Structures are given as C-alpha cells and as structure tokens.
Amino acid sequence: MKLLLIADIHANYEAFQTVLETPHDKAICFGDIVDYGPDPDKCIDLLLKKAIPTIKGNHDNAVAFKVNCQCGYKYKHLSVATMEYTWKVLDNSRIEYLQKLPLLIKEEIEEKRLYVTHASPRSMFEYIKPETPDEEIQNKIIVL
Numbered sequence: 001m002k003l004l005l006i007a008d009i010h011a012n013y014e015a016f017q018t019v020l021e022t023p024h025d026k027a028i029c030f031g032d033i034v035d036y037g038p039d040p041d042k043c044i045d046l047l048l049k050k051a052i053p054t055i056k057g058n059h060d061n062a063v064a065f066k067v068n069c070q071c072g073y074k075y076k077h078l079s080v081a082t083m084e085y086t087w088k089v090l091d092n093s094r095i096e097y098l099q100k101l102p103l104l105i106k107e108e109i110e111e112k113r114l115y116v117t118h119a120s121p122r123s124m125f126e127y128i129k130p131e132t133p134d135e136e137i138q139n140k141i142i143v144l
Helices: 013-020 040-050 058-065 073-089 092-100 134-140
Strands: 003-006 026-029 105-109 112-116
Touching (some): 040 073, 058 092
Antiparallel strands (some): 105 112
C-alpha cells in the first residue's frame, strides 16, 4: 500500500493538487490546511471531495477560533498578515469544518496502527525538531 502523507498545505491549492497526483492508495493530512496562501476554501473542498482524513493543525485552529497560531517567530507575521483575508474567503461551513477537525487520527493500515498528530502527541503547538533528543520525544508520547 502506498500511503501519501500530506502536511502544511497552507492554502496553496496548486501545490496541493500536484501532490495528490502522486500515485497512492490512501492519503492522510497532518493539518495546517489554511493560513498564508490564497485558496483556503479550495483546499478544504478538495480534502472533503477526496475524503482525506485530516487532523487540526495550529493554523487551522487559529483560523477556526480566531486565536493566535502560536507558530514560530520567523513566520508569525505571515499568519497575522493573511488571517483577515482567510476569514473573508471561508464561509461558516468551512470554518465549522476546521473547528471540528480532530487532534488525533487512529488508522489501521495493513495490520499496523498509526497515530497521527500535527506536532507533538501532547499538543499541536509543541514542536519536535531534528535536534530534539530521543528521550524528550519518548516523554511526549501518550500511550493510547
């Protein structure tokens, strides 16, 4: 089985369409559908049309509930600059879709269990970076 893992679409519809052309049997989206880019509505609609399981990212949460994205300083200005535009483009049904996205997806694929989260298993705001020590990552894992 070919599993397509998608994350950080950030309303870039053309890139999202291109990624979906990659041959795959199943796709899962790790969140951050919206914010930054010009087509949040089209990206949400495509996820719904393709019935792609999707979890809530910190930018999805920020748009849905009109709160701070709590993203890194380097990109925060982009979120601030595009938030009003995103709210204007999204109708109530799409905002509701973002609000109802789960924080965790459990999938069983070929007898293997996957637990998908946006950032850390504890929080969509808690970054795990390449330099994060293995011990710290183990401390973040929640046994389900």
